[in-house]
Amino acid sequence: MKSAKNSPLKDGARVAIIGGGPAGSFFSIFASKLAKDLGRRLDITIYERKTFVNQGAAGCNMCAGVVSESLVQLLALEGINLPPSVVQSGIESYHFHTQNGNVRIKSSRLQQRGIATIYRGGGPKGSIEKGIQSFDDFLLHKAVECGAKVEHIIVDEIRMERDKPVLYSRGKMLHDCDLLVGASGVKASTGEMYEKLGTGYKAPSIIKAMQSEIEMGNNWISSQFAHSIHIFLLHIPRIKFVSIIPKGDFITISILGKEPDAGCTKVFLSHPEMRKMLPPGFKIPEKFCHCFPKINVGAARKPFAHRLVFVGDASSARLYKDGIGSSYITSKAAAHTALLYGIGEEDFKEHYLPACETLNRDNLFGQFLFHVNDLISTISPLSRGYFKIIQQEQKNLQKDAHYSDILWDMFTGSRFYKNIFIRALNPLPIIRLLLAGSASSLRKVFFSHQ
Amino acid sequence: MPEEGLLGRIYKDDEIIVKEGMQSRTMYVVQSGKVKIVKSDGDKEIILAVLNEGDIFGEMSLFDASPRSASVKAIGEARVLAIEHEGLLKRITMDPTLAFRIIKQMSQRIRNLNSKLSTAMRTITQVNNKLLLLNSENVTFRDRETKSSHVIDNIAQIQKELHKCNELFIQNESL
Numbered sequence: 001m002k003s004a005k006n007s008p009l010k011d012g013a014r015v016a017i018i019g020g021g022p023a024g025s026f027f028s029i030f031a032s033k034l035a036k037d038l039g040r041r042l043d044i045t046i047y048e049r050k051t052f053v054n055q056g057a058a059g060c061n062m063c064a065g066v067v068s069e070s071l072v073q074l075l076a077l078e079g080i081n082l083p084p085s086v087v088q089s090g091i092e093s094y095h096f097h098t099q100n101g102n103v104r105i106k107s108s109r110l111q112q113r114g115i116a117t118i119y120r121g122g123g124p125k126g127s128i129e130k131g132i133q134s135f136d137d138f139l140l141h142k143a144v145e146c147g148a149k150v151e152h153i154i155v156d157e158i159r160m161e162r163d164k165p166v167l168y169s170r171g172k173m174l175h176d177c178d179l180l181v182g183a184s185g186v187k188a189s190t191g192e193m194y195e196k197l198g199t200g201y202k203a204p205s206i207i208k209a210m211q212s213e214i215e216m217g218n219n220w221i222s223s224q225f226a227h228s229i230h231i232f233l234l235h236i237p238r239i240k241f242v243s244i245i246p247k248g249d250f251i252t253i254s255i256l257g258k259e260p261d262a263g264c265t266k267v268f269l270s271h272p273e274m275r276k277m278l279p280p281g282f283k284i285p286e287k288f289c290h291c292f293p294k295i296n297v298g299a300a301r302k303p304f305a306h307r308l309v310f311v312g313d314a315s316s317a318r319l320y321k322d323g324i325g326s327s328y329i330t331s332k333a334a335a336h337t338a339l340l341y342g343i344g345e346e347d348f349k350e351h352y353l354p355a356c357e358t359l360n361r362d363n364l365f366g367q368f369l370f371h372v373n374d375l376i377s378t379i380s381p382l383s384r385g386y387f388k389i390i391q392q393e394q395k396n397l398q399k400d401a402h403y404s405d406i407l408w409d410m411f412t413g414s415r416f417y418k419n420i421f422i423r424a425l426n427p428l429p430i431i432r433l434l435l436a437g438s439a440s441s442l443r444k445v446f447f448s449h450q
Numbered sequence: 451m452p453e454e455g456l457l458g459r460i461y462k463d464d465e466i467i468v469k470e471g472m473q474s475r476t477m478y479v480v481q482s483g484k485v486k487i488v489k490s491d492g493d494k495e496i497i498l499a500v501l502n503e504g505d506i507f508g509e510m511s512l513f514d515a516s517p518r519s520a521s522v523k524a525i526g527e528a529r530v531l532a533i534e535h536e537g538l539l540k541r542i543t544m545d546p547t548l549a550f551r552i553i554k555q556m557s558q559r560i561r562n563l564n565s566k567l568s569t570a571m572r573t574i575t576q577v578n579n580k581l582l583l584l585n586s587e588n589v590t591f592r593d594r595e596t597k598s599s600h601v602i603d604n605i606a607q608i609q610k611e612l613h614k615c616n617e618l619f620i621q622n623e624s625l
């Protein structure tokens with residue numbers, strides 16, 4: 001008979017984690033560390049179908065590969081320092097390319113290379129770079145150092161037998177466990193497998209994105225993209241948003257839009273604003289490493305049950321931002337619940353669900369802020385005013401950096417959306433923006449009549 | 451090592467990362483190389499501790515807003531990641547376990563200080579005993595010539611021990 005509450009994971013308890021991406025590794029690391037502090041030992045197995053050492057999509061967890069400023073700092077505090085073999089580029093600024101011109105934004109708070117660009121697998125197909133260690137492989141090794149075992153195997157069936165989850169792969173029983181952790185991202189077939197358990201879990205809603213890896217050589221990338229992530233907000237048909245992330249010899253082009261396809265990358269590379277940044281004589285390659293990963297844009301329903309908890313993308317993630325940081329938050333909250341409170345449905349509801357709800361609520365503020373941002377960009381005088389203010393602020397960050405910091409925090413994910421929302425409501429800067437917008441339209445009217 | 455993949459800021463040998471007396475609430479984590487915590491004593495510099503990769507410093511500023519109690523300088527080339535104070539405090543309110551590692555490091559430092567303090571106390575007691583002895587010897591003073599060299603030796607030794615003691619107290623003050 002399953003009880004709503006259950007005791008915490010005991011000494012020697014068996015934990016099975018499906019998925020060795022960031023969420024699975026984080027759960028394993030934090031559960032092992034806390035268990036050690038409590039004088040317990042856990043028997044953790046991570047089931048992961050990939051190895052993260054092969055080049056191309058097959059060995060990769062496919063994302064833009066930006067580890068946010070806040071996550072870099074949190075990991076350092078946890079004693080997880082990202083080594084240069086994992087960090088492809090240390091980022092210190094964001095460079096916005098808009099209809100009104102370009103502006104480079106730095107944080108007014110810290111002057112350092114505080115954001116990391118990383119690969120989620122063994123690097124792009126055809127890359128000859130040596131010594132790349134993927135972020136996922138690095139974290140998985142950390143989990144193993146903390147005591148976890150890793151089995152490179154796909155889990156395709158789960159059954160509840162004698163009150164415990166039992167895992168199967170291709171008809172063969174793997175083992176039963178005291179706690180099952182679903183850290184399998186947004187893979188559709190795995191999501192369906194969980195839904196079939198009938199616990200009320202519903203996989204998150206998703207949208208498709210497009211990613212391409214284009215080789216340009218380290219020297220060119222260092223000179224053109226130097227320690228900066230480039231964001232393009234250019235009103236190109238079918239393309240809503242493009243980011244370029246420098247990584248050694250390659251740039252990662254990440255596109256959000258209406259059903260993006262490989263053609264979108266070619267259209268984007270041919271845009272005059274982008275052409276300026278390409279090496280002389282650059283020809284768009286016929287073939288390049290690309291993929292169509294899915295982004296979690298709506299939280300999973302009921303990400304927990306008796307002896308079962310979902311973390312990372314399989315649960316809740318921050319909207320368009322810091323998905324790896326969200327995995328850190330949900331995995332840590334779930335690990336602490338399982339060790340300190342219990343592994344029953346009520347335990348997760350009481351102690352784990354609030355962490356997911358914080359992210360979900362915050363995403364509502366995020367949605368609103370992105371709408372406002374879109375709105376500003378469609379009203380020309382306002383967007384010109386906004387752009388001018390940011391340019392001025394960047395000249396003297398110590399004096400005033402209100403809008404720069406808002407933009408920085410929105411795009412880097414350094415602050416929660418709610419915090420940004422509250423700052424955005426400050427009336428004085430709003431008046432300043434409206435004045436700048438009016439001045440810009442007056443200037444336009446005046447000069448067009450001369 | 452490619453320069454691209456380096457996070458934080460690089461400091462050259464002897465470059466100041468944190469300046470004694472300055473008001474700042476940033477915390478730091480050493481990413482590579484070594485740094486030293488130093489305290490100036492007149493025109494002398496006393497090294498209080500040497501920190502390695504992964505070590506945290508400036509953590510006291512998380513809990514109080516007092517000026518920096520010591521300076522931190524790079525030993526050779528060191529790479530250091532700054533941790534933003536306000537962001538961290540907000541995260542700690544959501545996840546108090548984030549402060550565990552900082553508290554663990556602080557409690558280790560308190561243990562070290564306790565052992566240094568008890569050494570200092572022992573030295574003071576020894577010095578005190580010697581002074582008492584000297585005093586009583588002065589009272590029963592007979593052979594002025596031989597005794598005076600004995601007194602000078604004792605005073606030199608006392609001076610040395612007091613100096614050692616002073617250094618320990620400076621460390622206690624700043625850590």
Ligand SMILES: Cc1cc2nc3c(=O)[nH]c(=O)nc-3n(C[C@H](O)[C@H](O)[C@H](O)COP(=O)(O)OP(=O)(O)OC[C@H]3O[C@@H](n4cnc5c(N)ncnc54)[C@H](O)[C@@H]3O)c2cc1C
Pocket residue numbers: 018019020021022023024047048049050061062063064065066067068153154155156183184185186187190209210211254293294295296311312313314317321322323324325327
């Ligand atoms: C285009 C795009 C760009 C992004 N950019 C960023 C970014 O720059 N920064 C950022 O922080 N986040 C970014 N994200 C989000 C980020 O990728 C995710 O939030 C993050 O990967 C979630 O981690 P996870 O461990 O939950 O899932 P995943 O990383 O998807 O890992 C799940 C793992 O489970 C394994 N698995 C699945 N099913 C099974 C099974 N049945 N058996 C065995 N193994 C299984 C998979 O092989 C995989 O390794 C981006 C996402 C997209 C789509």
